[in-house]
Amino acid sequence: MRRKIIEFREVSFRYEDEGPWVLKNCSFEIYENEWVAIIGHNGSGKSTIAKLMNGLLFPQEGEIYINGEQVNQESIWDIRKEVGMVFQNPDNQFVGTTVQDDVAFGMENRGFPREVMVKQIEDSLQAVGMHAYRQTEPHRLSGGQKQRVAIASVLAIAPKVLILDEATAMLDPKGRTEIMNTVSKVQENKKLSLITITHDLREVVQAERVIVMNAGVIWDEATPREIFTKKDELRKIGLDVPFVAILADELVQAGIAIHDEPLN
Ligand code: ADP
Structure with missing residues (x-):
């Protein structure tokens, strides 16, 4: 049986004390090496789920477990080693002056030893097909290439979960195809659980399972075929x-x- 990597138990969340609940009683599980797509209309609560998964937000009600550990103020640094995120805007994700500096940055922050860093940077840039660009300045890259580097930066820290939150939304069709191809290649290696968050039904086809959100509740959970x-x-x-x-x-x-x- 596959191991549970993420578990949401009756999670409810609101941004302000007296404000509306934006997630209501959400329970679901995500397993080791599984590819799950979370889909829903804008405002249905998808990004909020992503932020709860890596301790950027905490639920007022219910519990969240990552790799068996409850997400709370004390555990967030452990959790952030396990959960890597790539966001919508490729331009907001760069800190390095070259592609490889950029991939190195997240590893330095997490105290990886130098020898490990060199190997992981090589491997992760190879995995997304960006090794030839390792000395390139990030601003010279296309949107799709930037997102591939952002994915490499996450892979380099060897997390248990990779979350792509609308990572193709600002890309042209070519960039979008690049990212979907990269993501399916990464998933073939079966080394991590992959969560792709999208409002675009075309992007759920390759996932193993789809969670459909509507107005803060889980509307359905099914295979792409059933969806x-x-x-x-x-x-x-x-x-x-x-x-x-x-x-x-x-x-x-x-x-x-x-x-x-x-x-x-
Ligand atoms: P999605 O990712 O599906 O578009 P979100 O999780 O971003 O949905 O938003 C869910 C709901 O929470 C929406 O009604 C949105 O307006 C609200 N919301 C999102 N971020 C904030 C915030 N920082 N403060 C208050 N409300 C927010």
């Missing part, structure tokens, strides 16, 4: 079904394509 059978319900909670998925259905209905058989 795509609920197109009408998804539309009602503000999630646009990709044109290709609608076309695929229409082709099946017209008898031109058959479910489970790819079109050649």
